[in-house]
Amino acid sequence: MLTKxxxxxxxxxxxxxxxxxxxxxxxxxxxAALLTKSGKVYLGVNIENxxxxxxxxxxxxxxxxxxxxxxREFAGIAVVTRDGGSPCGSCRQVLAEFSLDAHVLIAxxxxxxxxEGSVLDLLPGAFGPENLKASL
Ligand code: THU
Numbered sequence: 001m002l003t004k005x006x007x008x009x010x011x012x013x014x015x016x017x018x019x020x021x022x023x024x025x026x027x028x029x030x031x032a033a034l035l036t037k038s039g040k041v042y043l044g045v046n047i048e049n050x051x052x053x054x055x056x057x058x059x060x061x062x063x064x065x066x067x068x069x070x071x072r073e074f075a076g077i078a079v080v081t082r083d084g085g086s087p088c089g090s091c092r093q094v095l096a097e098f099s100l101d102a103h104v105l106i107a108x109x110x111x112x113x114x115x116e117g118s119v120l121d122l123l124p125g126a127f128g129p130e131n132l133k134a135s136l
Contacts, residue, residue: 084114
């Protein structure tokens, strides 16, 4: 479980990075701050593209940055949008790959947390690495 300080710090970091989002098409800025179990914070924003489906969400940018630096265990993630919007299905699946128990904080622009729970709460019955054990 995260401490109150860790939760506040993550939400603040996600709020702060939100303005780095590249969103010329939707103007919907998303900021994410991902805390690894080793104590590092990786930030992410959504990055859109003129070829719309090529867009990537803030949560996945944060996870991919962390994983590409060797981090695979996550303690929590804060996601900030103007209206406290919820992570999409693809981001839930990517988070579930690594840490079903990670704490998720969804907040609005003012930093008010509108939803708090685990990755498992966001994606009950997730398909994951366990399902492929017999193939390995
Ligand atoms: N978006 C995210 O960054 N994360 C989500 O989980 C939901 C959607 C972005 C993608 C796109 O740039 C914008 O929000 C509108 O869909």
